[in-house]
Amino acid sequence: MSVKEKFLDYIRFDTQSDETTRVTPSTEKQKDLGRHLVENMKQIGIEDAFMDEWGYVYGTVPANCERKNTIGFIAHMDTSPDFSGKDVKARIIENYDGTDIVLNEELGIVTAVKDFPNLLQHVGKTLIVTDGTTLLGADDKAGIAEIMQAVNDLLHSDIPHGKIRIAFTPDEEVGGGTAKFDVEGFGCDFAYTVDGGDLGELEYENFNGASAKVTVTGRNVHPGSAKDKMINASKIAMEFDSLLPQREVPENTEGYEGFAHLLAFNGEVEHAELIYLIRDHDKAKLDARKDKFLLAADFLNRKYGRELVKAEVRDGYLNMKEMILPHMQIIDIAKEAMKKNGVEPKIVPIRGGTDGAALSFMGLPCPNMCTGGDNMHGKHEFAVLESMETIVEIIKSIAEIAE
Ligand SMILES: [Zn+2]
Incomplete structure (x- = not known):
């Protein structure tokens, strides 16, 4: 044959x-x-x-x-x-x-x-x-x-x-x-x-790979009486993503350029969850990308004065x-x-x-x-x-x- x-x-x-x-x-x-x-x-x-x-x-x-x-x-x-x-x-x-x-x-x-x-x-x-x-x-x-x-x-x-x-x-x-x-x-x-x-x-x-799971806890209130009470987890999740480097995504990168890829977004008012893949050929740069997730979560928690956002980062392959x-x-x-x-x-x-x-x-x-x-x-x-x-x-x- x-x-x-x-x-x-x-x-x-x-x-x-x-x-x-x-x-x-x-x-x-x-x-x-x-x-x-x-x-x-x-x-x-x-x-x-x-x-x-x-x-x-x-x-x-x-x-x-x-x-x-x-x-x-x-x-x-x-x-x-x-x-x-x-x-x-x-x-x-x-x-x-x-x-x-x-x-x-x-x-x-x-x-x-x-x-x-x-x-x-x-x-x-x-x-x-x-x-x-x-x-x-x-x-x-x-x-x-x-x-x-x-x-x-x-x-x-x-x-x-x-x-x-x-x-x-x-x-x-x-x-x-x-x-x-x-x-x-x-x-x-x-x-x-x-x-x-x-x-x-x-x-x-090959890439060094890591992943991140970001969870946002909100508070649902009837929209008619929500002023100063509602915390919309989906909106905060969008805000979280906006704090990450916007150009460093798979659709804008090639060669040795790393990225954070928003793989999944599930959200309503009470709760939102974001799943990301984080990739870089350079281990130090990968670590810096991972840090950005923790920094963004920390920034939002300070801004809103409560622990709304949790970012968990996990290492994958090397x-x-x-x-x-x-x-x-x-x-x-x-x-x-x-x-x-x-x-x-x-x-x-x-x-x-x-x-x-x-x-x-x-x-x-x-x-x-x-x-x-x-x-x-x-x-x-x-x-x-x-x-x-x-x-x-x-x-x-x-x-x-x-x-
Ligand atoms: Zn194959």
Whole structure:
């Protein structure tokens, strides 16, 4: 089977994860793909392939020559809870001509070039798209297919390489992808998550993440007799938000610019609640952003002369950069492997988290690389077949180059 056939095979499995179930895996159906992958791995000669009780799949490609390091490749099996991944009907567009893509004539769903100018980079290529009723699942089944194809090729060639371990994990999309990851059992000196976007992307910096919950306690009185008595929690919640840096929000920032994102607002007169995500690549700047929440709450409590506003800030994930910097050869190997296959590496900071960050802090340095997928988590998701084929070669080159 080719990487294309593998990919089309894996996206038949509905592996949507669920952030509400609080178990691992968050949805039992992810194990159906896990079992299928174990079978596939055994078929191509990965004898020790297995799935553990939490749905993590592991396997080994033995070394065929002496090498210092054991390297790992990791991809996730689940798809985003944001959009359905059931009954994915993929369509292949050969020699893409750069025009709008009608995903679904009947439902009038179109991927328009004016909305997604990134399409124009792929003129002449083979695109894999959806029928507009589901996501595609290139995030991250493209990564799984690429790893599977690469290890298949390595097992049936005489390309010299050291010991390689592969892992397919559940629940990345709901922040649980590393909860039960067996770093010790995996036994790698370093690894790569194959879970990025456009061909050439290589990432070893991600946001530091925190969150804030702001609660406002008001006092409801009949509006006709409310003078000097009513305290409108919703109005104070709006005032709270106005005290935060107004330009530093996701819709106005890019690159290394951090933000506070108002994720949810629930309010009436008696009570209001605001939920924020706070993000910055720089830890000191993140801490300063967190302080602003406490300062704004304090300011309003003083202004109104009572404790109306409570801001609770919680830390989330950390930027993996500090864990990768002492091991920059991991990045150099990936860069060299890309160049060897005619791809210019693009090192970009991730504006989010990644499983590799958590793994890096668990002792497994783990940058992230491209899959060839784009427009993830929705109906406009697509994958570029030629990119996927090149990434298979890049993975093989990493195995060959790594000492
Ligand atoms: Zn992903």
